[in-house]
Amino acid sequence: MIENNLADLIQNGLRRAIDSGHLKTALPRTIEIERPREKSHGDWASNIAMILAKEARQPPRALAETIIEYLDKPDYLAEVEIAGPGFINFRLSSKWLSDSLTQICELGDAYGRSEVENPQKIQIEFVSANPVGPMHVGHGRWAAVGDSLARLLAAVGHQVESEFYINDWGNQMRIFGASVAARYREIFGEALELPEDGYQGHYITDIAQEIVDTDGDKYLRLKPEDQSAEFSKRAYKQVLEHIKKTLVAMDVSFDSWFSESTLHERGKLSESMEFLDQKDLTYRSEGALWLKTVDFGDDKDRVLMRANGEPTYFAADIAYHREKVERGFDKLINIWGADHHGYVKRVQAAMTAMGAGENRLEIIIGQLVNLFSGGKAVRMSKRTGEMVTLDELLADVGRDPARYFFLMRGTDTALDFDIELAKSQTSENPVYYVQYAHARICSILRHAADQKLTPIGKKANFNLLAHESEMALMRELADAPSIIARAASARAPHRLTKYAQDIAAAFHQFYHQCRVVSDDEDLSFARLTLVDATRQVIKNVLWLIGVSAPQKM
RNA sequence: GCCCUCGUAGCUCAGGGGAUAGAGCACCGGUUUCCUAAACCGGGUGUCGCAUGUUCGAUUCAUGCCGGGGGCACCA
Numbered sequence: 001m002i003e004n005n006l007a008d009l010i011q012n013g014l015r016r017a018i019d020s021g022h023l024k025t026a027l028p029r030t031i032e033i034e035r036p037r038e039k040s041h042g043d044w045a046s047n048i049a050m051i052l053a054k055e056a057r058q059p060p061r062a063l064a065e066t067i068i069e070y071l072d073k074p075d076y077l078a079e080v081e082i083a084g085p086g087f088i089n090f091r092l093s094s095k096w097l098s099d100s101l102t103q104i105c106e107l108g109d110a111y112g113r114s115e116v117e118n119p120q121k122i123q124i125e126f127v128s129a130n131p132v133g134p135m136h137v138g139h140g141r142w143a144a145v146g147d148s149l150a151r152l153l154a155a156v157g158h159q160v161e162s163e164f165y166i167n168d169w170g171n172q173m174r175i176f177g178a179s180v181a182a183r184y185r186e187i188f189g190e191a192l193e194l195p196e197d198g199y200q201g202h203y204i205t206d207i208a209q210e211i212v213d214t215d216g217d218k219y220l221r222l223k224p225e226d227q228s229a230e231f232s233k234r235a236y237k238q239v240l241e242h243i244k245k246t247l248v249a250m251d252v253s254f255d256s257w258f259s260e261s262t263l264h265e266r267g268k269l270s271e272s273m274e275f276l277d278q279k280d281l282t283y284r285s286e287g288a289l290w291l292k293t294v295d296f297g298d299d300k301d302r303v304l305m306r307a308n309g310e311p312t313y314f315a316a317d318i319a320y321h322r323e324k325v326e327r328g329f330d331k332l333i334n335i336w337g338a339d340h341h342g343y344v345k346r347v348q349a350a351m352t353a354m355g356a357g358e359n360r361l362e363i364i365i366g367q368l369v370n371l372f373s374g375g376k377a378v379r380m381s382k383r384t385g386e387m388v389t390l391d392e393l394l395a396d397v398g399r400d401p402a403r404y405f406f407l408m409r410g411t412d413t414a415l416d417f418d419i420e421l422a423k424s425q426t427s428e429n430p431v432y433y434v435q436y437a438h439a440r441i442c443s444i445l446r447h448a449a450d451q452k453l454t455p456i457g458k459k460a461n462f463n464l465l466a467h468e469s470e471m472a473l474m475r476e477l478a479d480a481p482s483i484i485a486r487a488a489s490a491r492a493p494h495r496l497t498k499y500a501q502d503i504a505a506a507f508h509q510f511y512h513q514c515r516v517v518s519d520d521e522d523l524s525f526a527r528l529t530l531v532d533a534t535r536q537v538i539k540n541v542l543w544l545i546g547v548s549a550p551q552k553m
Numbered sequence: 554g555c556c557c558u559c560g561u562a563g564c565u566c567a568g569g570g571g572a573u574a575g576a577g578c579a580c581c582g583g584u585u586u587c588c589u590a591a592a593c594c595g596g597g598u599g600u601c602g603c604a605u606g607u608u609c610g611a612u613u614c615a616u617g618c619c620g621g622g623g624g625c626a627c628c629a
Contacts, residue, residue, distance in 0.1 A: 038573065047571065050609070060609080084572040085610075130629070172629055197628085288627050299556075299625085306627040313629050341557050342624045367558070368623075409566070412558055414622065416565070421578095427591055428578065436591045447588045498567060498576080505576090512584090512593045531588095553591070 001114060001481050005076070006044055006090060007031040013071040014048075022066055025056040042079070042089035043475070049086040060086025097471065098462030100478035104533040112480035112540045115157040116488075122158045123324060124150050126335035127247070128165040131240045132176040133201055135390040137369045140250065141415060142335050143390075144406035144546065145366065147252040148493035149333070151544050156488040161255045161329075165320065168236055169260040170313065175199065177232025181224060183208035184231065188217060201386055207235045249394050250403065251546055260316055268319040269311050272354075273304055275322070281353050291318075296349035318350045325356050333491070335364045335411075364491060367414040369406075374420050397422040403546045404431035408497050430501055431547065434538065437504035439553040440511065441535040448517050448528055460529040461522055469510040470530060476506040477537045484544070493544070500541045507534050 010031045017023035028051065036045045049064035056063055064082040071080065076096035081089050104111045126146030129139045146162065154160045178195040183205045186192045194200070211219070211234065219227050247253070263269060273289070276282050281292050287307030291314075294301050304315040324332050336343070344363050351361045371378040371388060381388045394402055401422040408430070409415045421429055448454065465474065479499070487495040516527040539549040 034569095034571085036572075037568090037575080041572070045572090050571080053609075087572070132629095167629065170629075286627080290627095303627045308627080310627085312627065316629095338558075338623050340624085340629095345556080365557070365623095413566080414559080418565090425591060429591080430577075432591055433577095436589080440589050440592080442589095444588045451588090495567085501576080508592055509594095511588085515588070517588050553589075 001485060002076075002092070002096070002478075003033040003044065003482055005074075006033045006046070009072060009074065010046055010048055010067065010088070013067055017066055017070040020070070022070075023056055023063075025052050028052065036087075036089065041083060041087070042081070042091040044090045044092075045083075046088045046090075047086075049082075049088060053086065064088050094463070094466070094471070097474040097478060098465070101462055101465075101474060101530065101533050104477060104536055105529065108536060109540060109543075111536060112484045112544075113155045113157075114481050114485050116485070119157045119159065120330040121161075121328060122153055122331045122333060123161045123163055123327070123329040124153070124333040124335070125163045125165055127252075128167070129243055130167050130172060131236050131243065132172055132199060133239065134203055135243055135246050136387055137371060137390055137393055137417070138337055140390040140393065140402060141369050141406045142337070142366060143247060143250050143252045144403045145364075145411060145493060146335050147250075148403075148407055148496070148544060148546055149335075149488075149491060151546070152484065152488045152493050152496070155544060156485050158488075162253075163256045163258055164254045166240065166257060166259045167313075168240075169264055169316070170310075173232045173236060174228060176235060177228035177230070178224075179204050180208050180211070180231040180235045181219075181227035184211060184219065184227065185224075187212055188220060202384055207231075207238055210238070211235075246391055246394070249391070250399060258320070260320070263316060263319045263323065268323060269315055272319045272322045273311075273315065276304075276318075276353060279353070291350065291353065293346050293349035293353070296352040298345045298349040302346050314346060314350075317347060318354070321347065321351060321356070321361065322354055325354070325360065330360075332361045333364065334361065335366060338365055338367045341365045362491075364411055366411040369415045369417055372416055372418045372420075378419065393417075393419070400435070400547045401429070401431045404434075404497060407494050407545055410492060410494050430497065432553075434500045434504045434542065435547070435550055436553055437507045438535060438538045438542070438549045439551060441507070441531050441538075442551040444516050444531055445528070445535070448524070451517055453517060453521075453524055453528060459522075460526045462526055462529075464523050464526040465530055467510075467514055469506070469513045470527075473503075473506040473510045473530065473534060476503050477533055480537055480540070484541075496541055496545050500538065500545065503534065503538055503541070507531075507538075 007030070011027070014023065014027055018025065018027065028048065031046060031048055033044050033046055036042060049060045049067060053060040053063055058066070061082055064086050068080055068082065068088065076093055076099070077090060078093035079091035081091075083089050107113075124146060126142045127135070127139050129135050135143075150160050150162045175195055175197055176199060179198040182192055182194050182198065186205075187208055208231075211231065219230060222230065273282065276291060281295070282304065283290055283292065288303045289305035290301045291304050292301055302314055303312050304318070305311055321332070344365065347363070348361060352358070371393075378388060380386060381392055383392070397405075397419060405417055405422050406415070422431075425432055427433055465471070483495065483499050487493060510530075514527060516531055517524050535549075542549045
C-alpha cells in the first residue's frame with residue numbers, strides 16, 4: 001500500500017538525516033500519512049515535521065526542508081513539496097497510476113486485498129436471532145453488516161469464522177412450545193389459553209396448523225406439559241429452518257451454528273462456574289449465586305444461578321464465551337442490537353474475570369432500523385398487521401437494495417430504511433447508480449468486442465490516459481487497497497458503499513468526457529483497459545458489500 | 554438517576570488532531586446524428602449542538618451542559 005511506502009520513505013530519510021547529524025531527534029515509531037482534503041495539496045501528506053519540530057528545536061518548515069533533502073526519489077513520486085505550516089506533500093507520478101492499473105488487471109478478483117501486519121484468527125458472531133419467530137428487519141441489518149465485515153476482515157488477511165449462536169434452551173423455549181401447544185388445542189376447538197408472556201404472532205398458529213396437517217390430533221392425548229415439550233423441539237427446528245432460508249435469500253452464510261443446548265449438555269456451565277468459584281469470584285446471597293463483576297468494571301454484581309437453581313442467560317453466555325476462547329480465537333467480535341448494550345459491561349467483566357485478556361472480545365453495538373415509505377414510518381405489515389419481517393422486506397425491495405441499504409450507515413447510527421427509495425430504479429437510488437456503472441462498462445466491452453477490440457493490457461499504452469477524468473478515475477481505482485484496509489480496521493463496512501459510489505461517479509464522468517471505442521486503436525486499447533479495470537474494482541467492492549454486479553440492466 | 558449512542562448544508566448522512574469541512578437528495582437551468590440519459594454539466598448554502606480544557610493546531614480528543622434515540626431483571 002502506498003501509505004506504507006511513503007512512511008518508509010520518510011523513515012529512511014529521517015534516519016539518514018539523524019545519522020549525518022543534521023537532525024537531532026529520536027526516530028519516531030510511526031509516521032502518519034494522510035490524504036489531504038484539498039486536492040491541490042497533492043495526493044498524500046505527512047505532518048511529521050510539525051510533530052518533530054519541538055524535539056528537534058527547529059521550525060516545522062525548516063525541518064521539513066531538511067527531511068526532504070535526505071529523501072529518496074522513487075519513480076512513483078512526481079513531486080514533493082512543503083506547504084502550509086510545515087506539511088510535506090507528495091504528488092504521485094503517472095507511472096504510479098498506470099502501475100496500479102496493471103496491478104488491477106493482473107490481480108483480478110484479488111485486487112484490493114492486502115495482508116495486515118498481524119493476521120488474527122477472528123470469530124465474528126452475528127444475527128443469532130432467537131429461534132422462536134421469524135427474523136425482523138433489524139436482524140437483516142446485522143446479517144448484512146456481519147457478513148460484509150467477515151468478508152472485509154478476510155480480505156485484509158485475517159482468518160475469519162462466522163457463527164450463529166442458537167438460543168435453543170431455557171425458559172423461552174418452554175414458553176414457545178407452550179404457545180404452539182395452546183394454538184394446537186385451539187384448532188381442535190379448545191379455548192385459547194396462551195401462557196404468560198406467550199408468543200402472540202400469527203406464525204405460531206401456522207406452526208400449529210402444520211403439525212395438525214401432518215400428524216392430526218395425536219398429540220391431544222398428551223398432557224399439556226408434554227405437548228409443550230414435544231412442540232418446542234419440533235417448532236424450533238421449523239423456525240430455525242426458516243431463519244436459514246431467509247439468510248440464504250440474503251446470501252449470508254455462516255461457517256458454524258452453535259447451539260446453546262450443547263453447552264448445557266456438555267456440562268460447560270457448571271465447569272465455568274467452578275472455574276470462577278475457584279478464583280474466588282463468586283458468592284451466595286439471597287439464595288442465588290453471584291459473580292463479582294463489579295471488580296471488573298460492571299455497575300453491579302450479577303446473578304449466575306437463580307435462587308430456584310436455574311442458571312441465568314448470563315451464566316450460559318459466560319460458558320459460551322469461555323468455549324469460544326478455548327477454540328483459540330485471537331479476537332471475538334459480537335454484533336449486538338442497541339437493546340443489548342446494557343449487557344456489554346457484564347460480559348466484558350466476565351471475560352476479564354476469566355482472564356481472557358483485555359481486548360479479546362469486541363462488541364459492536366448497532367443502532368436500530370426504522371422503516372420508512374414515502375417519508376412515513378412503517379411499523380406494521382399491511383398484510384399481517386404484525387411487525388414487518390425480514391422476509392417481507394426482501395420480497396418487497398429485493399436482495400441487492402436491501403443489503404446495500406443496510407450497509408449504508410455506520411453501525412452506531414440509527415438507520416432509516418426508505419422502502420420506496422430502495423425499490424426505485426432511478427438515479428436517486430445509490431445501489432442502482434453503482435450497478436448501472438458496472439452494466440454500462442459491460443456494455444462498452446460488448447460493443448468493443450463487436451468491433452473486434454478486446455481489452456488486453458499488454459497492448460495498452462497507459463501514457464495515453466492523460467485526460468483529467470481518466471487520471472481521476474485511475475486515482476479512485478488505485479485507492480481500493482487502502483480504503484478496504486481502513487474499513488476493515490475501523491470495522492466500518494459502510495465505507496465501502498461510499499467508495500463504490502465514488503468509483504461509479506468517477507467512471508460516469510469519464511464516460512461522458514472520453515469516448516472509449518474510437519478510430520484511434522491505441523487510445524481505444526488504453527481506455528478499454530481502464531474501463532475493464534474499473535469493472536473489476538466495482539465488482540470486487542460490490543462483492544465485499546454482498547451485492548451483485550450485473551452485466552446488463 | 555445511571556449507562557450507551559447520535560447532534561455536521563433545507564433533508565438524509567459521510568468524514569475526521571491539521572492547511573479553503575464533503576456527498577446524495579431536494580430546487581433551478583442545460584446536455585442525446587456518438588460505446589446504456591438508471592448518465593452527465595452548471596448554479597449555494599454551514600456558529601460542524603453549547604461551554605471549558607488538552608494541543609503548535611480541535612469540527613475531530615477530554616469533561617460538563619442541552620437536545621434526539623436506546624438501555625438499566627434472579628428475561629433472553
